[in-house]
Amino acid sequence: xxxxxxxxxxxxxxxxxxxxxxxxxxxxxxxxxxxxxxxxxxxxxxxxxxxxxxxxxxxxxxxxxxxxxxxxxxxxxxxxxxxxxxxxxxxxxxxxxxxxxxxxxxxxxxxxxxxxxxxxxxxxxxxxxxxxxxxxxxxxxxxxxxxxxxxxxxxxxxxxxxxxxxxxxxxxxxxxxxxxxxxx
Numbered sequence: 001x002x003x004x005x006x007x008x009x010x011x012x013x014x015x016x017x018x019x020x021x022x023x024x025x026x027x028x029x030x031x032x033x034x035x036x037x038x039x040x041x042x043x044x045x046x047x048x049x050x051x052x053x054x055x056x057x058x059x060x061x062x063x064x065x066x067x068x069x070x071x072x073x074x075x076x077x078x079x080x081x082x083x084x085x086x087x088x089x090x091x092x093x094x095x096x097x098x099x100x101x102x103x104x105x106x107x108x109x110x111x112x113x114x115x116x117x118x119x120x121x122x123x124x125x126x127x128x129x130x131x132x133x134x135x136x137x138x139x140x141x142x143x144x145x146x147x148x149x150x151x152x153x154x155x156x157x158x159x160x161x162x163x164x165x166x167x168x169x170x171x172x173x174x175x176x177x178x179x180x181x182x183x184x
Contacts, residue, residue, distance in 0.1 A: 009143075010036040010132065012096060014150075015044070016142040016163060019177040025077040028160045028179070031125050032146065034086070034101050042132045044125050045075040045086060045101075047150055048159035055120045058083055067109050070118050073156070076125030084121045087111035090148050097146035117151055142171070 015031040029046045036042040056068030085108035087100040108118050164175035
């Protein structure tokens with residue numbers, strides 16, 4: 001977590017929906033918080049909702065090279081009519097996930113050529129000033145440092161339980177909570 005007084009305690013971290021979250025936009029999601037400050041709010045992308053499409057499927061008339069094979073995710077419920085690119089890179093020295101957002105097609109191609117993971121996102125997750133803080137205070141989210149598993153997990157849909165599982169025994173219990181507890 002950042003230690004400077006101006007640094008956001010959320011930017012660069014993950015938000016994991018608590019098991020009881022009912023909002024279908026966020027149920028069992030893992031969100032990378034790309035930007036946050038108390039005045040303007042927060043911005044990030046859902047990392048565990050693959051759209052089962054590649055960039056070339058959404059931009060068929062463009063010559064995209066390797067970018068055409070990049071997977072597309074549902075980034076959140078805001079601006080779902082837009083496709084955005086983000087580059088994700090694990091910093092081994094600092095054990096942090098670096099994320100560059102709002103990349104142009106050319107920038108995304110460059111990031112790919114540098115060996116960084118690039119993802120396409122339809123929509124994003126956003127909160128107004130003070131909104132995410134209120135949701136955290138009401139225990140709607142679990143804050144976790146970014147984990148390398150974000151980039152290494154073969155099945156992104158299992159990311160929520162994988163991250164919780166790495167966080168210890170109490171969180172491991174949460175990770176194994178059935179989606180419909182009332183049916184047990």
